[in-house]
Amino acid sequence: xxxxxxxGDRLDAAILRTNSVVCVGLDxxxxxxxxxxxxxxLTDLDAVxxxxxxxxxxxxxxxxxxxxxxxxxxxxxEELGPAGMTVLARVIKAATARNLxxxxxxxxxxxxxxxxAYAAAYLGAQSAWGCDAxxxxxxxxxxxxxxxxxxxxxxxxxxxxxxxxxxxxxxxxQDQSTAAGKIYQRVAELVTELNQPLLGSSGYxxxxxxxxxxxxxxxxxxxxxxxxxxxxxxxxxxxxGAANDVAGGFDARGRGAIVNSSRHIIFxxxxxxxxxxxxxxxxxxxxxAAAAATIQMNQQLNEVRxxxxx
Amino acid sequence: xxxxxxxGDRLDAAILRTNSVVCVGLDxxxxxxxxxxxxxxLTDLDAVxxxxxxxxxxxxxxxxxxxxxxxxxxxxxEELGPAGMTVLARVIKAATARNLxxxxxxxxxxxxxxxxAYAAAYLGAQSAWGCDAxxxxxxxxxxxxxxxxxxxxxxxxxxxxxxxxxxxxxxxxQDQSTAAGKIYQRVAELVTELNQPLLGSSGYxxxxxxxxxxxxxxxxxxxxxxxxxxxxxxxxxxxxGAANDVAGGFDARGRGAIVNSSRHIIFxxxxxxxxxxxxxxxxxxxxxAAAAATIQMNQQLNEVRxxxxx
Numbered sequence: 001x002x003x004x005x006x007x008g009d010r011l012d013a014a015i016l017r018t019n020s021v022v023c024v025g026l027d028x029x030x031x032x033x034x035x036x037x038x039x040x041x042l043t044d045l046d047a048v049x050x051x052x053x054x055x056x057x058x059x060x061x062x063x064x065x066x067x068x069x070x071x072x073x074x075x076x077x078e079e080l081g082p083a084g085m086t087v088l089a090r091v092i093k094a095a096t097a098r099n100l101x102x103x104x105x106x107x108x109x110x111x112x113x114x115x116x117a118y119a120a121a122y123l124g125a126q127s128a129w130g131c132d133a134x135x136x137x138x139x140x141x142x143x144x145x146x147x148x149x150x151x152x153x154x155x156x157x158x159x160x161x162x163x164x165x166x167x168x169x170x171x172x173x174q175d176q177s178t179a180a181g182k183i184y185q186r187v188a189e190l191v192t193e194l195n196q197p198l199l200g201s202s203g204y205x206x207x208x209x210x211x212x213x214x215x216x217x218x219x220x221x222x223x224x225x226x227x228x229x230x231x232x233x234x235x236x237x238x239x240x241g242a243a244n245d246v247a248g249g250f251d252a253r254g255r256g257a258i259v260n261s262s263r264h265i266i267f268x269x270x271x272x273x274x275x276x277x278x279x280x281x282x283x284x285x286x287x288x289a290a291a292a293a294t295i296q297m298n299q300q301l302n303e304v305r306x307x308x309x310x
Numbered sequence: 311x312x313x314x315x316x317x318g319d320r321l322d323a324a325i326l327r328t329n330s331v332v333c334v335g336l337d338x339x340x341x342x343x344x345x346x347x348x349x350x351x352l353t354d355l356d357a358v359x360x361x362x363x364x365x366x367x368x369x370x371x372x373x374x375x376x377x378x379x380x381x382x383x384x385x386x387x388e389e390l391g392p393a394g395m396t397v398l399a400r401v402i403k404a405a406t407a408r409n410l411x412x413x414x415x416x417x418x419x420x421x422x423x424x425x426x427a428y429a430a431a432y433l434g435a436q437s438a439w440g441c442d443a444x445x446x447x448x449x450x451x452x453x454x455x456x457x458x459x460x461x462x463x464x465x466x467x468x469x470x471x472x473x474x475x476x477x478x479x480x481x482x483x484q485d486q487s488t489a490a491g492k493i494y495q496r497v498a499e500l501v502t503e504l505n506q507p508l509l510g511s512s513g514y515x516x517x518x519x520x521x522x523x524x525x526x527x528x529x530x531x532x533x534x535x536x537x538x539x540x541x542x543x544x545x546x547x548x549x550x551g552a553a554n555d556v557a558g559g560f561d562a563r564g565r566g567a568i569v570n571s572s573r574h575i576i577f578x579x580x581x582x583x584x585x586x587x588x589x590x591x592x593x594x595x596x597x598x599a600a601a602a603a604t605i606q607m608n609q610q611l612n613e614v615r616x617x618x619x620x
Contacts, residue, residue, distance in 0.1 A: 165451075
């Protein structure tokens with residue numbers, strides 16, 4: 001069975017509907033929770049998980065209709081054991097109920113039937129976790145990505161394959177030159193090839209790529225090399241990437257990429273510039289600050305996109 | 311704080327104690343469960359999770375004292391959603407209670423504080439999941455592995471970094487030649503380098519490597535290139551690797567590597583050669599077959615190890 005509207009088209013439609021290319025990263029950390037939510041005992045995993053649920057769903061409420069997509073970071077939920085996983089499932093469900101697409105950042109992969117199991121676990125409304133997309137690691141090669149591509153086709157879901165990551169050490173393997181180009185270029189080729197049979201009317205298919213905001217030149221290069229792949233751009237804000245750095249990620253219509261920010265949005269209540277919101281919102285200052293930070297990031301990126309298209 | 315006996319020494323001691331280099335892979339699949347355990351409705355995730363618990367703990371009982379280590383495959387538990395994760399945690403705990411070391415096969419990784427969160431989630435008795443070791447993907451480079459190495463040092467736990475995987479497509483990136491050698495060789499260098507400050511009295515440190523049984527020549531090469539790293543060898547049995555193929559993975563003492571088998575042990579009840587066990591064990595034929603398959607694999611590998619050391 002082939003779903004009628006694929007992930008590439010669904011993401012593009014969500015960008016148009018919200019007029020936003022911001023992806024809000026849900027990276028909760030116990031010590032950084034708003035004081036009103038922080039459990040007294042940070043080693044009580046059940047209490048921390050409950051606080052994560054309140055916090056993440058509060059963030060979802062603050063950004064609903066402002067952004068097309070959110071990206072929970074699996075590691076921070078896994079850190080709490082099964083209690084964290086239960087909350088992760090609830091957060092994903094709550095996002096979907098608010099018409100927010102969900103990319104789970106799990107950087108999963110394995111071989112053969114195990115890759116099929118990861119795809120079946122996470123991708124599509126029928127799956128146990130019910131995500132729209134998952135981040136996937138490419139080290140295991142082509143036959144490890146194919147089971148995800150098949151699942152994407154069957155369930156109108158997507159993946160974002162790590163191509164060029166935002167960390168300083170990412171180049172250790174990714175930037176190595178081979179007879180077939182640099183390693184990240186070889187991954188980009190694979191992404192484009194697997195995507196080709198799955199393109200939607202927007203011009204985009206479900207096999208996306210992760211390219212860090214911290215490498216603007218490679219971002220521009222990879223946008224051209226993978227013209228049919230949605231690009232997920234991490235590293236904006238706290239990791240040092242600025243609005244101009246991500247310009248190269250967008251297509252001529254100012255679309256085709258989403259820019260993730262985690263800490264700058266979800267912990268915006270710690271930013272002095274949003275201090276003035278405190279009076280009006282009282283306890284829920286953190287929600288108002290998250291909304292304000294999202295609106296600010298939308299404005300910055302929409303200005304970049306506007307310049308891109310004129 | 312530095313733990314007194316590191317993972318390399320702990321694994322070596324477990325190999326000596328059990329006189330076994332077999333790692334039993336816990337890869338449960340709904341349709342392959344013994345008929346007496348298989349739920350009527352395979353889409354009922356809670357029922358399947360409960361069956362996985364009975365099955366996996368039954369397998370643990372069958373192989374306790376026969377092998378040093380078991381390796382649950384995270385994907386198959388994740389496929390069941392939060393119910394699967396709850397059972398995964400119980401299976402890990404049950405293995406530890408039976409004096410079986412646990413390598414969680416999750417192929418996790420990420421950058422910076424997120425890698426730290428994965429390490430804190432899984433590694434060491436104090437962590438939420440309480441594993442002895444975790445498999446880790448290297449695509450993100452050196453700074454993504456360091457947080458795991460730090461955690462290994464602090465909690466006497468280990469990691470197995472993917473170096474040369476057993477699947478046919480693994481070479482797409484791993485076998486690419488660069489000025490610094492092939493990609494898998496570059497990963498092997500990193501593994502050895504991170505391991506160096508952490509060696510125990512056995513000569514082994516906590517930073518191990520995954521090298522597939524399906525590439526015997528590279529296994530021999532990598533054993534020499536990473537003399538201080540325990541090697542986890544998948545691909546034996548169902549994936550085609552035979553006892554002689556793994557010979558190159560052992561050191562001159564016949565140790566330093568563990569060989570994983572999943573389907574050939576846990577689903578041994580389907581193998582005609584163990585049919586004769588059915589009469590005596592009735593319902594629990596699958597446990598007797600798993601024990602018999604483990605003993606057979608121990609004999610095969612111990613013969614290879616004996617030849618290696620003489």
